[in-house]
Amino acid sequence: MNNEDLKNKITELFPTATFEEGGEWVNIFIDPAQWKTIAERLRTTNELAFDYLFCLTCVDWKTHFTMVYHLSSTIHRHALVLKIKLERSNPEVETVCDLWRTAELHEREVYDLFGVTFLNHPDLRRLFLTDDFIGYPLRKDFEDPINMIKL
Amino acid sequence: MIEELGTTSEGYMVINIGPQHPATHGVLRLVMTLDGETIIKTEPHLGYIHRSIEKMCESLSYRQFVYVTSRMDYLSSHMNNHGCSLVVEKGLQVEVPERAQVIRVLMDELTRVASHELWWGAMAMDLGAFTPFFHSFRERETITDIMEETCGARLTMNYICPGGVMADLHPDFQKRVKKFVALFKSKFHEYNELVTGNIIFQNRMKGVGILSAENAISYGCTGPVARGSGVSSDIRKLYPYEVYNKLQFDEVLETGCDSFARYMVRINEMLQSIKIIEQLIDQIPEGEFQAKTKAVLKLPKGEFYQRVETARGELGIYIVSEGGTTPYRIKFRSPGFSNLSALPHLVKGSKIGDLVATMGTLDLVIPDIDR
Numbered sequence: 001m002n003n004e005d006l007k008n009k010i011t012e013l014f015p016t017a018t019f020e021e022g023g024e025w026v027n028i029f030i031d032p033a034q035w036k037t038i039a040e041r042l043r044t045t046n047e048l049a050f051d052y053l054f055c056l057t058c059v060d061w062k063t064h065f066t067m068v069y070h071l072s073s074t075i076h077r078h079a080l081v082l083k084i085k086l087e088r089s090n091p092e093v094e095t096v097c098d099l100w101r102t103a104e105l106h107e108r109e110v111y112d113l114f115g116v117t118f119l120n121h122p123d124l125r126r127l128f129l130t131d132d133f134i135g136y137p138l139r140k141d142f143e144d145p146i147n148m149i150k151l
Numbered sequence: 152m153i154e155e156l157g158t159t160s161e162g163y164m165v166i167n168i169g170p171q172h173p174a175t176h177g178v179l180r181l182v183m184t185l186d187g188e189t190i191i192k193t194e195p196h197l198g199y200i201h202r203s204i205e206k207m208c209e210s211l212s213y214r215q216f217v218y219v220t221s222r223m224d225y226l227s228s229h230m231n232n233h234g235c236s237l238v239v240e241k242g243l244q245v246e247v248p249e250r251a252q253v254i255r256v257l258m259d260e261l262t263r264v265a266s267h268e269l270w271w272g273a274m275a276m277d278l279g280a281f282t283p284f285f286h287s288f289r290e291r292e293t294i295t296d297i298m299e300e301t302c303g304a305r306l307t308m309n310y311i312c313p314g315g316v317m318a319d320l321h322p323d324f325q326k327r328v329k330k331f332v333a334l335f336k337s338k339f340h341e342y343n344e345l346v347t348g349n350i351i352f353q354n355r356m357k358g359v360g361i362l363s364a365e366n367a368i369s370y371g372c373t374g375p376v377a378r379g380s381g382v383s384s385d386i387r388k389l390y391p392y393e394v395y396n397k398l399q400f401d402e403v404l405e406t407g408c409d410s411f412a413r414y415m416v417r418i419n420e421m422l423q424s425i426k427i428i429e430q431l432i433d434q435i436p437e438g439e440f441q442a443k444t445k446a447v448l449k450l451p452k453g454e455f456y457q458r459v460e461t462a463r464g465e466l467g468i469y470i471v472s473e474g475g476t477t478p479y480r481i482k483f484r485s486p487g488f489s490n491l492s493a494l495p496h497l498v499k500g501s502k503i504g505d506l507v508a509t510m511g512t513l514d515l516v517i518p519d520i521d522r
Contacts, residue, residue: 023263023453024456052368054484055456059471061482070484074382101370102370106488140241
């Protein structure tokens with residue numbers, strides 16, 4: 001499916017999704033509450049068949065977080081970028097590690113470095129840092145006067 | 152949940168493997184729950200070499216951040232630099248001279264051979280065979296010598312930069328690469344005689360560490376790990392960059408899904424890389440080795456994603472730019488990280504003696520996983 005067809009199909013399936021221009025792939029914004037149902041349909045609909053989650057990350061925009069999911073299909077070879085806006089005070093989103101198993105470690109990484117909580121994640125704890133580490137280093141307001149050198 | 156070391160209430164034994172263990176090739180720690188010799192559960196503990204490269208990159212300019220990435224997957228540092236350069240060039244819409252493109256591909260393929268050689272030697276050493284290590288290093292040394300001559304370094308080369316390559320090729324480059332290709336071809340049969348055809352080796356590899364194609368995709372496995380399960384995942388073929396679409400080479404696919412299939416993929420990939428090198432070495436076009444770029448690079452506002460095929464699989468570089476001189480956010484989707492996530496699934500239910508053999512076929516580089 002090319003980007004235009006993909007856009008039409010997604011508008012048909014998820015009328016609430018909003019599109020964002022730019023980039024080489026289709027970018028969509030969705031509501032965090034709908035994420036799980038949308039993810040399931042993206043994975044199981046035969047025409048879409050997004051079976052490969054190749055990048056999962058988070059961006060701190062100072063006012064809010066954006067979860068970014070890069071999805072691709074190994075059958076149809078199309079790709080989709082899915083974004084979810086999260087509140088900064090209580091970032092919470094449903095886990096998808098039962099749909100794409102690679103998400104388990106990637107979500108733990110995001111939890112570790114951004115402090116985003118993934119609901120229903122089977123084993124959510126810090127991945128790289130020690131359990132007693134205070135703060136989330138990849139947030140823009142993270143301060144470490146001893147180890148960080150400001151350039 | 153973290154298991155306490157010792158014995159659990161069910162009578163299982165919980166032990167540590169690593170972080171200092173010769174078979175983990177770095178500081179990987181695995182907490183294993185064992186029933187006698189059978190593996191019940193494996194839990195990787197990471198972070199012993201976490202340097203937060205992503206955070207560091209946020210304060211480095213688009214020229215500087217390329218060099219940090221050599222320290223991620225140090226066995227394919229050219230490919231890491233290559234990916235970073237490509238994403239910056241994509242943002243700036245710079246056309247790279249053809250000479251630089253060919254040099255980059257040549258360097259990539261030489262690195263791939265060097266990386267697979269090291270893996271092959273270390274893999275055999277994991278299984279208790281010491282001699283193959285010297286055989287593989289004999290050839291690998293000639294590659295590092297070639298790299299040293301042209302790039303000035305043997306491991307973290309930092310040779311590929313946004314716009315092209317740092318310096319022109321050494322005058323002896325072509326001669327020495329041809330010499331290496333001849334040497335490699337004359338010695339390659341030894342690899343198969345020493346290890347591949349060895350019946351003890353085959354018995355330890357066949358039918359061990361089964362990863363189905365469906366699971367390989369679900370775990371996000373790429374590179375030789377996915378191709379050993381028959382999943383087509385070669386970025387050079389699927390999303391060609393530089394001159395790869397003009398070259399004649401095959402994507403190596405095996406359908407065995409076991410450790411031996413992953414082993415065979417890497418062995419045959421070396422031959423494919425040699426094939427690419429042979430095609431290009433006499434065809435290096437004349438011209439500039441670097442495009443003219445500004446001294447200070449500024450990417451336009453937006454998001455950029457580029458993937459390259461490293462020796463371990465798909466490396467993705469995701470840059471969010473706010474239009475400044477430094478990236479606002481950068482994410483490296485490292486191949487080793489996803490490949491490692493399949494390890495607990497691969498070794499579940501097998502004997503602890505097979506753990507090292509299976510882990511060897513994943514070809515883990517820990518700084519790539521921790522970043």
